[in-house]
Amino acid sequence: MTNTQDDTLDRGGSRTPQQIAELFAIAGRETEAIEQAHRLRRAACTRSRPPRPRLAxxxxxxxxxxLEFRRGGIGEAQ
Structure with a gap:
């Protein structure tokens, strides 16, 4: 198996400032993606809540x- 630059970096090899900056950029995008997913999930949950009090x-x-309306009407064959 050949060693690549990434293999060396994963094992604690020397990194250039540019490589370190790239790692920070990747970590920042990952954090933003996770935060965006959480915001979308919260928004979806919020949209599903308003009808519940009205249904209650x-x-x-x-x-x-x-229920009869959703089934197709009273007395109709299923």
């Missing part, structure tokens, strides 16, 4: 009517 306030008759 429905009467049993309203829930039955909505």
């Amino acid at each position: 306030s429905l009467t049993p008759a309203e829930v039955r009517a909505a």
Whole structure:
């Protein structure tokens, strides 16, 4: 197996300032990507929450009517 520059760097070899700057840039992009994923997940969760209180306030008759509507109507063949 041949040694590459990356193999040497992974084992603690000498790094140039440019290589170190590149490592910081990669780490910064990784952190930003993780933060962006967290923001998107929070936004998706927030969008799903508003209907819940409204659904909780429905009467049993309203829930039955909505379920029947979703099933295709009262008395229709499935």
